[in-house]
Amino acid sequence: xxxxxxxxxxxxxxxxxxxxxxxxxxxxxxxxxxxxxxxxxxxxxxxxxxxxxxxxxxxxxxxxxxxxxxxxxxxxxxxxxxxxxxxxxxxxxxxxxxxxxxxxxxxxxxxxxxxxxxxxxxxxxxxxxxxxxxxxxxxxxxxxxxxxxxxxxxxxxxxxxxxxxxxxxxxxxxxxxxxxxxxxxxxxxxxxxxxxxxxxxxxxxxxxxxxxxxxxxxxxxxxxxxxxxxxxxxxxxxxxxxxxxxxxxxxxxxxxxxxxxxxxxxxxxxxxxxxxxxxxxxxxxxxxxxxxxxxxxxxxx
Numbered sequence: 497x498x499x500x501x502x503x504x505x506x507x508x509x510x511x512x513x514x515x516x517x518x519x520x521x522x523x524x525x526x527x528x529x530x531x532x533x534x535x536x537x538x539x540x541x542x543x544x545x546x547x548x549x550x551x552x553x554x555x556x557x558x559x560x561x562x563x564x565x566x567x568x569x570x571x572x573x574x575x576x577x578x579x580x581x582x583x584x585x586x587x588x589x590x591x592x593x594x595x596x597x598x599x600x601x602x603x604x605x606x607x608x609x610x611x612x613x614x615x616x617x618x619x620x621x622x623x624x625x626x627x628x629x630x631x632x633x634x635x636x637x638x639x640x641x642x643x644x645x646x647x648x649x650x651x652x653x654x655x656x657x658x659x660x661x662x663x664x665x666x667x668x669x670x671x672x673x674x675x676x677x678x679x680x681x682x683x684x685x686x687x688x689x690x691x692x693x694x695x696x697x698x699x700x701x702x703x704x705x706x707x708x709x710x711x712x713x714x715x716x717x718x719x720x721x722x723x724x725x726x727x728x729x730x731x732x733x734x735x736x737x738x739x740x741x742x743x744x745x746x747x748x749x750x751x752x753x754x755x756x757x758x759x760x761x762x763x764x765x766x767x768x769x770x771x772x773x774x775x776x777x778x779x780x781x782x783x784x785x786x787x788x789x790x791x792x793x794x795x796x797x
Contacts, residue, residue, distance in 0.1 A: 566613060
């Protein structure tokens with residue numbers, strides 16, 4: 497095992513100082529006491545089956561001691577060096593690579609906020625990163641896929657055929673501005689990148705998120721960027737849920753708490769706390785956006 501690339505990655509992606517010291521110490525402990533076993537985990541790791549592999553990390557943690565979330569993050573930091581080679585081969589710049597892998601910092605901080613420890617509890621998500629299937633361009637992350645709904649997608653005078661290249665969108669919790677201006681910059685970056693890479697005439701993207709649930713348009717603070725994101729899309733699916741399963745994204749550590757106990761130190765938190773206490777509907781929306789290089793064709797004015 498070698499920690500030099502992991503150290504560089506943490507520096508480049510702005511890991512908190514405390515977290516960098518924590519993982520350096522954890523690495524030293526694992527190397528001293530369990531190097532052979534952890535090397536075996538690294539060599540056996542398969543990004544296609546992150547969730548299935550989780551039982552191996554759990555078993556290691558039981559033997560080595562401590563929670564398994566930090567060991568997952570340590571493993572991801574160590575195997576990211578091989579991912580870097582794949583991104584290099586794809587022609588991705590160092591700047592974009594490290595910006596993409598700043599997602600590790602996002603999940604690290606979420607884990608600290610929600611679980612109280614440095615690590616990650618969203619390990620399966622990283623199969624996309626380690627297989628070089630995801631790329632962050634500006635504010636948003638993109639994963640290549642396909643529009644396959646059995647009929648063309650028509651927006652205005654534009655008709656996009658079935659089986660057209662489409663990119664899944666993910667919104668990393670980086671804390672960066674999420675304004676329309678920043679989103680448009682991202683769409684433009686993605687359009688230019690994928691036009692070169694895939695030859696697309698239109699940037700067609702799909703997103704599934706609680707942010708696209710229509711009922712929440714009544715909840716999001718007026719004039720906020722989270723609510724405005726809804727206007728970039730044409731929805732095709734809306735799913736109602738009984739509970740607000742994304743409450744941890746808004747409130748952080750919610751384990752064992754009732755909505756009445758949730759913090760209300762931001763406009764978003766106050767609005768959602770009121771919504772939950774009053775028995776408001778919860779759910780998830782899925783939609784498609786189309787960008788032609790200059791204009792967002794699906795944008796609601």
